[in-house]
Amino acid sequence: MGKYILARENGRVIPKEDKIFGINKLAKEMIAEKGKDAVVNATIGSLLDDQGNLVVLSSVVDVLKNLTPVDYADYAPIGGTPEFREAIKKAAFGNYVPGCHTEAVATPGGTGAIRNTISNYSDYGDTILTSDWYWAPYGTIASEIGRKLETFTLFNADDRFNIRSFEEKVNHLMSRQESLVILLNTPAHNPTGYSLTLDDWKAVLQVLEEAAVPGKTIALFVDVAYIDFAGDSEEYRKFLPLLDGLPENILPIIGYSASKTFTLYGMRCGAMIGMTPNPEIAAEFKLVNEYSARGTWSNSTRAAQAVIAKIYSSPELLQKVDEERTQCRDMLVRRGKAFEKAALEVGLAIVPFDSGFFASVPCANAEEVGQKLQKEGIFAVPLAKGLRISVASIPESACSMLPARILEAMK
Ligand SMILES: Cc1ncc(COP(=O)(O)O)c(C=O)c1O
Structure with missing residues (x-):
């Protein structure tokens, strides 16, 4: 007898309720009971203004409102419209022009890019590698398609990127598998806010170059979901040239999401962009990922693709969107710095933080601390x-x- 009435288990551990949505529900119930001012809801993964309303870029909404019926009613080609594929590369790379071959395939958000990368660059039963602090859906996506997830320790005792742990895990998995998919979420990592430094990047790539012996493959998925909210957009793209010119059995894949960058969370738009010195590997990337798209979600939302293509076809429009986003980004950066500063002042240890939507506080009994905080109207996500x-x-x-309240609860 399986675990379910009719459904098949297929090796998955399925919780009764999504944890984050569950806590968010509790926060909403308390708001309904005690009012908005009595609650701090720090669970939501979308950018809200100081009044708790979703931040939506009005410059993007203007473009959306002016779409033609065909823009939103027609199917998009499986891999995305040609204009979108070009626009999304510009969005991802910024001023940097890669010297290698790049191929973009549209996906429903960054999530679709993760799914396709795992399904096309690992074998059934393989283990995927990410850091020990990670976005939980990485595990869900892997288990849905018959893969396992293992982690390396993200930070060492000096609170720096733990290159030794990374190297150990890469070498171990490469000794067991023909290919390895690595998921690295940077800059502005969820859930810690950490961004790999250029030195971290160089060390990571050196490990990969040594591990990628002939006959074996590494797909390095760089999840840049938060790149446009990390800080100066060119500064945070400085790692990209390091990915250009790697041996051809190391395939960097940029996982780009329109959810945050264009505040189009619900429009399900994103892309996976392969970077390779070999045009045949680029063509294969397009072929296999379009095939997978056809077999899962078919095509992605055309309206969102049209919005992004239109923004990138007009320098004035692009400037307007960039300026509006910069204001929101600066607000987010100020919040992150305020949290970091207050933590330092009260003596609350936090996980190394740089920028982004989230910061994390290390603690062994996070569930217990989280529940204590909930009684005081503070809602956070225990990991x-x-x-x-x-x-x-x-x-x-x-x-x-x-920070002071969290420290108090931890005591
Ligand atoms: C780390 C990380 N990667 C990828 C995504 C992808 O988001 P979406 O599929 O909405 O683009 C998210 C969204 O929360 C995320 O936190």
Whole structure:
């Protein structure tokens, strides 16, 4: 007898309720009971303004409102419209022009890019590698398609990127598998806010170059879902040239999401962009990922593709969107810095933080601390290694106040 009435288990561990949505529900119930001012809801993974409303870029909405019926009613080609494929590369690479061959395939959000990368660059039963602090859907996606997820330790005792742990895990998995998919979420990692430095990047690539012996393959998925909210957009793209010119059995794949960058979370738009010195590998990338798209979600949302293509076809429009986003990004950066500063002041240890939607507090009994905080109207997400705070969803004043309250609850 399986675990389910009719459904098949297929090796999956399926919780009764999504944890984050569950806690968010509790926060909403408390707001309904005690009012907005009594609750700090630091669970939500979308950027909210100081009043708790979703931030939506009005410049993007204007483009959306002016779409033609065909723009939103027609099917998009499986891999995305040609204009979108070009526009999304510009969005991902910024001013940097790669010297290698690049191929973009449209996906429903960054999530689709993760799914296709795992399904096309690992074998059934393989193990995928990511860091020990990670976005939980990585595990869900892997288990849905018959893969396992293993982690390396993200930070060493000096709170720096733990290159030794990374190297150990890469070498171990490469000794067992023909190919290895690695998921690295940077800059502005979810859930810690960490961004790999250029030195981290160089060390990572050196490990990969040594591990990728002839006959074996490494797909390095760089999840840049938060890149446009990390800080100066060119500064945070400085790692990209390091991915250009790697041996051809190492395939960097940029996982780009329109959810945050264009505040189009619900429009399900994103892309996977392969970077390779070999045109045949680029053509294969397009072929296999379009095939997988056909067999899962078919094509992606045309309206979102049209919006992004139109923005990139007009320098004025692009400037307007960039300027509007910069203001929101600066608000987010201020919140993150306020949280970091207050933590330092009260003596609350946090996981190395750089920028982004989230910061994390390491603690062994995160569930217990989280529940204690909930009684005081503070809602955060307990993870295996600590508590995740969404600075994206709370005002700067709450970011400054939270560390003392968390420290108190931990005591
Ligand atoms: C780390 C990370 N990667 C990827 C995504 C992909 O998001 P979407 O599929 O909405 O583009 C998210 C969204 O929360 C995320 O946190």
